[in-house]
Amino acid sequence: MTNLSDLPLRDDLVGQQPYGAPQAAVPVALNVNENSHGIPEDVAHDIVARVAAAVLSVNRYPDREFTELRESFARYLGHGLDAANIWAANGSNEVLQHILQAFGGPGRTLLSFTPTYSMYPLLASGTGTEWIGVPRGADYTISPEDAAAAVREHQPNIIFLCSPNNPTGTPLPLAVIEAVYEASQYDDGAAIVVVDEAYAEFSPEGTPSALGLLPGRPRLLVSRTMSKAFAFAGARVGYLAADPAVTDALRLVRLPYHLSAFTQAAANAALAHSAEMLGMVGEIRVQRDRLVRELGALGYEPYESASNFVLFGGVADPHAVFEALLARGILIREVSLPGQMRVTAGTEAETTAFLTALAEIGPDGRGSGGPGGAASQAPGGE
Incomplete structure (x- = not known):
């Protein structure tokens, strides 16, 4: 069996990595900005x-x-x-x-x-x-x-x-x-x-x-x-x-x-059925704004978002947080920005599950609570 290096790739493709995001069968998937709401x-x-x-x-x-x-x-x-x-x-x-x-x-x-x-x-x-x-x-x-x-x-x-x-x-x-x-x-x-x-x-x-x-x-x-x-x-x-x-x-x-x-x-x-298909957009906006508000309350640094996801900083060890959340059945996104991660605004239940888990594991993924150091429970949903 040959491997990639044995093939006559174009010179400008040598060493390149394909696009990809982790895929896993988890209860709460908030990593690729999908719409968590099903079609009517x-x-x-x-x-x-x-x-x-x-x-x-x-x-x-x-x-x-x-x-x-x-x-x-x-x-x-x-x-x-x-x-x-x-x-x-x-x-x-x-x-x-x-x-x-x-x-x-x-x-x-x-x-x-x-x-x-x-x-x-x-x-x-x-x-x-x-x-x-x-x-x-x-x-x-x-x-x-x-x-x-x-x-x-x-x-x-x-x-x-x-x-x-x-x-x-x-x-x-x-x-x-x-x-x-x-x-x-x-x-x-x-x-x-x-x-x-x-x-x-x-x-x-x-x-x-x-x-x-x-x-x-x-x-x-x-x-x-x-x-x-x-x-x-x-x-x-x-x-x-x-x-x-x-x-x-x-x-x-x-x-x-x-x-x-x-x-x-x-x-x-x-x-x-565009009006019906877009009926969940308002709820997604609510959960996005909730993420911004409650991530800030936990001591993280969320950025303004006009999308269905939120980028937030203040994460001491993004990979450890990623793994700790994954162990709890929650998948979010590591990004190539130091100390920052991205999470999709899901349903109210999914958002609550993420915020609660993040409050428990802390910014280093080891259960130290929020960036301020004290463990806390995420505030409730809308």
Whole structure:
């Protein structure tokens, strides 16, 4: 049997590690920002019925242009969009990969502000695109002035802006997007600016979307996913809104019939029930805000979050805390940020289980209580 080092990998892939997060069958899984709330039963029945109907014609290829699905996404997003503005793929990661395949590649660069979603540099590497990571401020925010200065300095071909940011949850003001877009108009060309709104539905009510900035900005793309707010992670459906010329460009790099008939049927059914599917978003926001409040009360340092997760500091030994929680059937996320961890806002019961366990094991994972040193019980739920 050979091993990886025996294979003729591309030089730029040698030594790379694949994306991954721990997977374990535990009662409380709060590590990959899934939606812990199940799909409503009546919606599930409609999805099953539509997928069953698709089986009857599965001997034929699916609609290559996924026309009905693009129309459904346009109706859901609003903002005057129509099917010509919409693209979709098997998860937002594939959408981002299509963007890099079309506009990146050898001799081209992708810039983002770190720490951010760990798939960005991996997608860059997989498409031969040079990765440029520009550090954020100490509180993980980005100012319009600093963002524009970084773009003018590096003049990248593609810019990814995560809004709200993963893994920090940091909101992204529209002023930053506007400043980046303006700065990306170079004397000899212009960059593609992608706003990754995977967690947009969890932002506070009234938070404006980058979708409102699309008119008059033909190189601005807004990416979304059904994995999070729609509780559709297992279905693998991502999408974007952009100028129709962008969707034409993405057709050049997609695989033929890349969205199966089953994927299209399931996504159309879910979108037909969008109000019901998003009914749990308010409860998730409540638990997210509860995490911020009660982690602070325990002596940890939670960061502002507009997503369905919370990053918190003040952890003396993140790996020991990870293992101690796992031993109690609770899975959260270690991140590559010293003294910090990330936890998804789950159901009220899951959130309570996490907070209670964290209060018991303490910041070193050895039962020393909260960062202040005294063991305590986490406050009750909402």
